[in-house]
Amino acid sequence: MSAIETSPVPIELAMNTAPSGSGPVGQASLAEEALRRLNRAVAVYSRDGAVQFSNGAFDALLRQPAFASGLAALFERTLALHSVRSEDTPLSLGERRVYQIETVPLSHGVLVTASDVSAEMAERKRVNDEARTDPLTGLGNRLLLREQLAELMSDLTLHPSAAAVLTIDLDRFKAVNDTLGHPVGDALLRVVADRIRSQLGRGDVVARLGGDEFAILQVDPQQPKAAESLAARLVDLLGRSYIVDGNLLNIGASVGVALLPGDCADGDQILKYADLALYRAKSAGRGTYRFFEMAMDEEMQARHTMEIDLRRALALREFSLVYQPQVNLDTSRITGFEALLRWHRAGGATVAPSDFIPLAEEIGLINPIGEWVIRNACREAAGWSEPLTIAVNVSASQFASATLIGTVVSALAESGLAPERLELEITESVLMDDTQSVIDILHSLRQLGVRVSMDDFGTGYSSLSYLRRFPFDKIKIDQSFIRGHEAEGPGGSAIVQAIAALGRSLGMTTTAEGVETEQQLSRVAAYGCTDVQGFLFSRPLPPDKIADVILNNRAQPSEPPRKTNDTQGGDSL
Incomplete structure (x- = not known):
């Protein structure tokens, strides 16, 4: 195939090119004039690549090497692909000018048109860029x-x-x-x-x-x-x-x-x-x-499986409560129990609270689970033979949900439990995000007659300021100060003594958590703590064991209950 002509030539129409008149000659002249004045570049090529007709707009473009080169390639494709009626190719000519060339096969040649689409392409690019x-x-x-x-x-x-x-x-x-x-x-x-x-x-x-x-x-x-x-x-x-x-x-x-x-x-x-x-x-x-690391994916898959099981557990009631006694050091009597959540996973072992509580908080299940705990703890405590307190942990998410007060009121009414027997335990993390809102809710709970304790005291950053803003009924000293590295040195002892003295001055009960040995018991008693909780006295007990424990506590007031063989320990919701 011969190369196409890329130099402008005088316009020569195959038909007569008379300047004026009617009929075929006049119509041809009129068509020629219209094509000359057209802003769109137009040309007609013979099939061997010779220019048969071109207007001024086309001649100007043809002087640019990039246009001529692009046109030559397109021309050959048009002749080769007989079934293709037209071919559109945006062609950049520098200085942000873009032309779109269209070629249409004719019976004895090829019609070529070129349009300036710079503005359209710029707008398309702008929209494309904005989308990304x-x-x-x-x-x-x-x-x-x-x-x-x-x-x-x-x-x-x-x-x-x-x-x-x-x-x-x-x-x-x-x-x-x-x-x-x-x-x-x-x-x-x-x-x-x-x-x-x-x-x-x-x-x-x-x-x-x-x-x-x-x-x-x-x-x-x-x-x-x-x-x-x-x-x-x-x-x-x-x-x-x-x-x-x-x-x-x-x-x-x-x-x-x-x-x-x-x-x-x-x-x-x-x-x-x-x-x-x-x-x-x-x-x-x-x-x-x-x-x-690939182990991360395996852990995430296991976590996803646990999430599915956790959602099912709430519907199938796979949760249960166990109760750990809290003992007054002066009387050696049990004053109440703390309700701890257990999950007996279907087809598997019991899941530790530390494994599923954070997940429940993350996926938004902690609120319905927490409500279930409050209602069941109140119902079971209402059946005890003595009016002992029942302590329930409440998470920051429950406070943020704005339904906590309604849940407590409903649980007390349904169970018949006296409000002063219910004790809600919160950690300092509850107060850190929106302190004033939480303080307002705590005051509303206090007006109901419900007791409020600060759990894991001493592990946060602003404990003293919180005590000044709300009169808690009880301070629970974190077990890390009772046993472990913090308890070994003089620093741990000083902290426990200071908290106990602070509790006395504010009229608050101070409970030492995690007491496991006689030595630890003697130490916290010497420091001035009023109450204790831990494995030395009892591991968490299932509901059917509580009646016997209360009966034994009543019969032997001077003898603290000793630890049982129940192996389910640790804290929970």
Whole structure:
């Protein structure tokens, strides 16, 4: 096939080109004039590539080598593909000018038209970019990251290269939003985005996945060293103080890292693996980074199975309560019991509370489980032969749900239990997020006649300020000060003595938790604690054992009940 002509030629129509008149000649002249004046570039080529007709707009384009080259390739394709009526090809001619060429086979030639679609293409690019850009930070978004990952994963099969995906989650960001408002939170995210950008290499892709979550796709032959270096820099830089709208802010960052193609060969899975590593970093105390290990996926699968079983357990009533006595040191009498939750997993062993309570809190099941505990504890305690107290642990989630007071009122009414016999135990973590709201709820509970205790006292940061703001009925001294490393040195002893003295001055009962030996009992009694709880006296007991314990306690008031053979110990909800 001969090459097409790429030089402008005078217009010569096959039909007569008379200047005026009617009939075929006049119509041809009119058509020629119309085509000449048309802004759209038009030409007719013979099948051997000779220009039969071209207007001025086409001649101007034809002088540009890029247009002529693109047209030649397209012309040959048009002649080769007889079944194709037209072919559209955007062609860039520099200076942001883009033309779309269309070729239409004719009976004895080819019609060629070219249109300036620069504005249309620019708008299309703008819309395309917006669809892949996070409007708040200007970073890419999840769509962009997924596309870049997919492109990289397809290239890895042909051109293996080392890459890594890093997922980033900000620590303590929610507190900024809650206390200072979303405008400050948004401004902080923009500063965070700038700090992340400053650490990237030329080929790195960064995206904001939503909220305070970010991700980076890093291609570097020096993996995993390059990813570890970047993760360490991000943890350090993002953990430094910020000044935003006149506010001094301190947050942190945790980072999870997964490697390509070593960890897997699927974009969605590599993001999942990076998230698992991020979860491990946050579990390790935040402000750090972790690389994905296959054991993490196995643990997550086990966790997912437990989540399914936990949801089923609530419906199938696989939970039960056991009760651990609390003993007054002056009278050696049992004053009450603490209700502890147990889960007897279907087809398996009993699950430790420390394994499923955090999961229940995370997936939002702690509220219905906690309500079940309150109702059942009240109902069972109402049947005891003596009016002993029943203590129930209440989580921060239950306070945040705003249904706690209604649950307590309903449970007391249904069971007939006297309000003063119900004791709700809270930890300092309940007070840390929204102190005033929690204090208001505690006062409402007190007005009902319900007793309130602070559990695990001494392990938080603001214990004394909480005691000043709300008059608790009881302080429970964390077992780490009674046994373990803290109890061995003079520091632990001093803390227990100080708490006991504080309780006496405020008129509060002080209960030492975790007492297991006679030596520990003598020590806490000497320090001034009023009550004790622990395996030395009894492990947690099933409901059918309580009546005998109460009867024995009544018959032998001077002899503290000794520990039983029940092996289910530990704290729970």
